[in-house]
Amino acid sequence: MDDTPIARAAQAAVQAIGRAGEGLPRPASTRVMVVANQKGGVGKTTTTVNMAASLAMHGLRVLVVDLDPQGNASTALGIDHHADVPSIYDVLVEGKPMADVVQPVRDVEGLFCVPATIDLAGAEIELVSMVARESRLQRAIAAYEQPLDYILIDCPPSLGLLTVNALVAGQEVLIPIQCEYYALEGLGQLLRNVELVRAHLNPTLHVSTILLTMYDARTRLAAQVAEEVRTHFQHEVLSTAIPRSVRISEAPSYGQTVLTYDPGSTGALSYLEAARELAQRAVGPTGSLVGQQRDGSGTTAVRGTEPRWHGTTEGQQ
Incomplete structure (x- = not known):
């Protein structure tokens, strides 16, 4: 029978993979997106590499900048990042041109990576005394002359100088939020930092995209978290949510994104759809942060930063 869950899933896979080759509209100028969330384990690196690979598979030219000293994005893209490899550390601390450290990703045409090495762990301290x-x-990206449609910057799970560099260099912030308890914990501080950078260092910066990750349709909790996030960030949340997937978790151990590791998996198809939605979305012209309001003192009060659901969590895995 054609009307079975397996048949429907297979048909959806064929359609999504077919659309991947159709191409997407190129932005008028390079979109520099900062993938950030100070909470660890929410899928920042996974989102960065898989969104980048999805955009590249749609025919766009994409650069991943790995700003996390752990170098997980470099690993997932199959890029060597041992201590002697020229890396983003050399760009930030030594002033090396970014063109000298960019490496092509072997499995995905149009995808490139600036790797991170363990040297980056000390960059926070070394940057403190440096001019600008x-x-x-931001200066390194501005001096990079190769044509690009997207630059995705993978940030460490902290709000130090490396993340500040990313926020100054970027135009948009993409926040992955996991569909689990305490999903919005720490988000208020991130939004306040974005507001501070926007006010003092980068007036074009704004939160443009929120992606729900680790969505488990079997649990009521996941649906409650998704509803809560969509309530507070109506315009930023992509309609596509990334499911909790074994294939997504396995792919980095093989030096691959889920798009090349298992192209027909639900995780791969979800990232393809999320990338399509991201590329087709118009960027908000005002750069305002939905979910914020001014209080009487003129400072920014952030709403919606604590989960408020009280329903049952039966079925939570």
Whole structure:
């Protein structure tokens, strides 16, 4: 029978993979997107590499900048990042041109990576005494002359100088939020930092995209978290949610994104659809942060930063 769950899933896979080759509209100028969330384990690196691979598979030219000293994005893209490899550390601290450290990703045409090495762990301290310490990445990107449609910057799970460099260099912030308890914990501080950078260092910066990750349709909790996030960030949340997937978790151990590791998996198809939605979305012209309001003192009060659901969590895995 054609009307079975397996048949429907297979048909959806064929359609999504077919659309991947159709191409997407190229942005008028390079979209520099900062993938950030100070909470660990929410899928920042996974989102960065798989969104980048999805955009490249749609025919766009994409650069991943790995700003996390752990180098997980470099690993997932199959890029060597041992201590002697020229990396983003050399760009930020030594002033090396970014063109000298960019490497092509072998499995995905049009996808490139600036790797991170363990040296980056000390960069926070070394940057403190440097001139224009917050804008060194922005200057390196501005001097990079190769044509690109997207630059995705994978940030460490902290709000130090590396993340500030990313926020100064970027135009948009993409926040992955996991569909689990305490999903919005720490989000208020991230939004406040975005507001501070926007006010003092980068007036074009704004939160443009929120992606729900680790969505488990079997649990009521996941649906409650998704509803809560969509309530507070109506315009930013992509309609596509990334499911909790074994294939997504396995892919980095093989030095691959889920798009090349298992192209027909639900995780791969979800990232393809999320990338399509991201590329087709119009960027908000005002750069305002939905979910914020001004209080009487003129400071920014962030709403919706604590989960408020009280329903049952039966079925939670």
